[in-house]
Amino acid sequence: MKALQFADGELTLAETPRPDRQGEALVRVLKSGICNTDLEIVRGYARFEGTIGHEFVGIVETAPGRPALVGKRVVGEINVGCGNCDLCRAGDSRHCVGRTVLGIKERSGAHAEFLMLPAGNLLEVPAEIPDDEAVFVEPLAAAIGISEQVEITSETRVAVIGDGKLGLLCAFAMRLKTSRISLIGKHASKLEIAKKRGIEGVLLTDAE
Template identity: 65%
Template sequence: MKALRFEDERLRLADVPAPSREGEAVVRVRLAGVCNTDLEIVRGYAGFRGTLGHEFVGVIERAPGAAELKGRRVVGEINAGCGACALCRAGDSRHCPARTVLGIRGRDGAFAEALQLPAVNLLPVPDEVTDERAVFCEPLAAACAIIERVNVTEEMRVAVVGDGKLGLLCAQALKVLTGARVTLVGKHTSKLRIARRRDIETFKIEELPPSFDRAFDVTVEASGSPRGF
């Protein structure tokens, strides 16, 4: 099958064997998203070598032990734990020290005709959700995880720093799910315009008022850069 590989410090389209990891599901990829993490890997982040890509939607071709999933359209949790350590046994495989991570750590990713993950990692997509929306599930889940960790209420003010894809998703998720007043801070006029169309207050970095750093109850750093702090 065809796959986009990062090897020998360069990207190349390669013919590679079909997924064959025993006991795992095989997913035929329908659509994959490009994340800034993919770009950073090409620049040297994480030392990954192999098939890139971790945002995807696809159809299950094979699912050992879960035959009822065959043919289902799915997205996936990208962290695959060892299944044996204390964290995995406690249901927290995302922090397993021996985990593989789709397209990032020890596991070929979604920029290919097919990928493999444990069946337990795969989540069916409702019929009414298009591929173009479902492919955002992985970064949107990261945005929604903020609300699991921080009690954000509608009377609070929240700042999101960084107007990339994750920052835009964080700002929208916080506004819609909590009703809080959200302000997005970034560098790109075109991206900030997207947020304003959704009634989210925006500022360019160079336009911040002096009182800005003390105006918020919660700040979300989504720039991925030390300068964001």
């Protein structure tokens, strides 16, 4: 299969074997998204080498233990815990010290024709959500995860610093909880996107 791989300081489109992890589901990738993390990996972040990419939507080819998923369109939780530590047993495999992470840590990623994840990590995508939107589920989930860590009510005042892709998604996610939200950034065009969703924009200049 074709895969976008980073190794020895170079990024190449290579012919590689399909991933092979016993007991895991095989997913045929329909679309993958380019994240800033991918760009940072190419600059040396996480010291990862291999197939990069962790934002995806795809079709399940095989799913040991969950045959009903075969043929379904899915996205996935990118963290795979060890299954044995206290965090994993408590249901928080995302913070397992020994976890692998799709396209980031010890696991081939999504910029490829196929990827593998445990079937339990896969979530079926509703038919009404197109691929171009489904591929954003992973970063959107990261943004929504803020409200899992901090209680946000309609009275909470929130400031999101940075108007990049994830900053915008964080602002959109927090807007579901409170209208008292400001997005602080340096790009008027991006702040305008937020404004259309009822989010106050604060434009910084280089002098500030």
